[in-house]
Amino acid sequence: MRGLRDMNTTAEFETNTSEGAPGKAETQDKGRGWNLRSLVGGSRTCDTTGMPVCLDGQFFIRINAVLAVVFLLIGGVAAILLALTRWEAVHLLPREWFYRMLTLHGLNMLIFWILFFEVAVLYFACTTLLNARLYSRKVAWVSLGMMLTGAVMVNTVIFQGKADVLLTSYLPLLAHPAFYLGIILVAVGTLVGVFNFFATLYMARKYKTYEGSVPLVTFGATAAAIIAVVTLLHGAIVMIPTFLYSMGWIGQPDPMWYRMIWWGLGHQSQQVNVAAMVAVWYMVATLTTGAKPLNETVCRGAFVLYILFINIASAHHLLVDPGVGATWKIWNTSYAMYLAVLASMIHGFTVPASVEVAMRNKGHRKGLFGWLTAAPWRNPAFSAVVLSVVIFGFIGGITGVTLGTQQINIIAHNTLRIPGHFHATVVGGTTLAFMGLTYYVVPLLFRKDYILRSVARVQPWIFAAGITLMSFGKSFAGSMGVARRTSTIGPAEEAYGAAVHVFLGMLGIGGVLAFIGLMLFVLLTVGTLLLGKSNVGRPMACWGKPADLEGADMRSRPEHEEHKTPGTVILVGVFLLAFAVYYFANWAALADVWHVR
């Protein structure tokens, strides 16, 4: 068994180069070129974990991660302007600039920051974790070149004011052709990167660079990659005709058709983000506490549910649309009876449970939550992932399922409740998890220790607090009917109660706080790349890990207790209760409005 060296200890480390079986000399010879541990020159051994690192992979992970952070910064600057505009008492931007910045924000955050980071995660999951070399440098360059060119094109036309159409660019709104072309380039470039991932998987399997099944994190990344292919194909189907139309070469595509296919891209890509985020949860749980999945079958099965039941994921965006019937809406909004939601509820149990077991095995067994209080809270990767799980589950998940309920959507569609929901999923969930992972990516792959480490320790808390506050502000204001994507509520002021200003203020203050958290993250990370101390030749500086209590031998825990996770059971019980209360409260609210069918 190839052992992951316990973080920052000098513990003995066993290697296993998993050379192919004897007798298959030829396979073995060719296989050498793919096996990282026997690859001369193209790989190194990590000084902290003892894992093999593919130098090509490392190179592209670095570039993709740096570019991701650049786009996060652009999106972040737009974000603060938006938050300060929706905070009606401040109302910063004139209306053209509000919509321009909203377009910029949506694309740089949801598409560029997330996709560039995800490609980096994919490259990591298929090389280091499989002990395999990255399939092709050339393909990686092509992917990167297309994605970057596309992103620069999109941002340029937005700043020129020729694409004030928002992220969704709903027809008949029309942007400059370069806007669509840029998006197509980003999508196809990402597909090329995903191809590199699958090709590496294939080579690793063929030349047996690892034994048995792929690690759970790679499995999760594969689920994300599979969904990404389906997603990006939707992107091509909808963007290519729209591009041709913008060039004047074909007639206008139908706006309803556009909505349906666009959301096949727009929502399905959120499922990519969820799968990638959950893979990062498992990865960080292992890195920070040594957690291992309780039951691999369950975790993997849950990822498979994501792949299988993301059928017509665009449905919950069309719940109050004309031309699509109720049966279609009900079946598809629930992804065939909520089996993908089931998958998230499973991960929401297994991730904390695996940490609980790991902590209890280290001897932290006091009461129900002794394991939790003794967890490495000073480790920013750990705190970021815990906060990500909590925000994603308790706010993002619960609101998402509820607002996506066919009839409840009537009292939510296109109000601020929607951004209130998804800033808890893709920001408080995915983005925060990615930030947490970065606290390991920089020391391990850029080989620099973080500067200002005590600031890094509080960064996830500030960001999480800001996003949570903003999310609540948006959700409450949205419940009072305030529309999303609207520069001002001024002209309809008297339709809302006065309390709406309290909630929009909450949105604004939360936005400022989140912006501070985001800027700290960017400054710390960029500062470390420029000024951080190199850790080449030694393990990375430890962020903090749970102590092994005296006598905490794994074996001292009775066998029958190994699967006991009483703390997690309480936590998921509270979650289910919160879910049910929120869900039925919304049905009650719906029952009060006018009758319609």
Place this chain on the structure above:
Amino acid sequence: MSLEPPKKDWFQAPKGAERVWIGIALAWCFVMFLMMPYWHLFGKQNSTGEAYKVEPRAFQERVEAFVEANQVGELDGQPVVEPPPGGEAYLLARMWSWYPVLKLRQGETYRLHVSSLDLQHGMSLLPMNMNFQVLPGYDHVLTITPTSTGTFTIVCNEFCGVGHSMMVGKLIVE
């Protein structure tokens, strides 16, 4: 460990609390799923998506005819139109206004046709916070029964260009 290939015998049925949680979560998913058909049959608020293809210009003509036949007054330069109780009513969305001002009666059921002349719009009825998508080329029919009286506001909640936030209309129920 999640970063390493699992043990050979990883394929195992879940045990203990994990197994129970999967069962409970699955049951909850069924409850949530069944709520939707249940409400469809017994609830009063549903979006059935009834709609007909229509040319924007043809829709505008029908709206004009409707206004002409049923106008009862004027409010802020917009005609106030009272459709026959239980009859057909029309609402036109365009950059950046709602046309006309409808006057409805509490407890009566109307077939309200909504469509757009130009871009996509969103019909958001305040303060109830009821929201429906409005698309050009689609005559979206809402079979609607006002259950409260007063003057209501309709705002647009789908982005439709720079004037979007100005797109505010009125609706009266007596």
